[in-house]
Amino acid sequence: MARIDTNNSIIGEKSYFQGRFMVKGKLRVDGKFEGGVLEVDQLEVGPKGKVKTDIYANTVNVEGLIIGNIEAKLRVYLLPTSKVIGNIRTKELISREGVTFEGNCVISDNFTQSPKEALIKLFNEEN
Numbered sequence: 873m874a875r876i877d878t879n880n881s882i883i884g885e886k887s888y889f890q891g892r893f894m895v896k897g898k899l900r901v902d903g904k905f906e907g908g909v910l911e912v913d914q915l916e917v918g919p920k921g922k923v924k925t926d927i928y929a930n931t932v933n934v935e936g937l938i939i940g941n942i943e944a945k946l947r948v949y950l951l952p953t954s955k956v957i958g959n960i961r962t963k964e965l966i967s968r969e970g971v972t973f974e975g976n977c978v979i980s981d982n983f984t985q986s987p988k989e990a991l992i993k994l995f996n997e998e999n
Contacts, residue, residue, distance in 0.1 A: 883899070893905065899916070901922075910927045926943075927942045934948070942956070942961070943961045943962070943983075
């Protein structure tokens with residue numbers, strides 16, 4: 873039997889949610905979410921979706937607007953209509969033409985140490 877990938881939770885168009893939100897599974901935002909933090913396994917922000925908070929997730933797919941920092945353990949995918957103001961920290965970043973992004977980005981598979989420090993240490997090692 874094929875597995876159907878569905879959203880656990882949806883904030884629909886013209887809907888507004890404010891506060892701290894923690895979701896096991898997938899969340900799709902087509903409306904508006906504003907809060908202190910958003911913790912979710914998978915986040916999708918639809919083309920009309922607006923999110924203003926810091927995000928902690930495994931994967932984040934963005935078509936709409938995010939104001940806040942994104943920390944994704946696996947991947948951030950910025951589609952052509954996405955607009956992001958905030959810092960991104962992830963293992964893999966995919967960005968399509970048409971994206972608007974302002975912030976710093978750290979791409980690393982190790983979240984326990986600073987990539988800058990690791991790279992400087994690597995450079996200074998003897999051959």
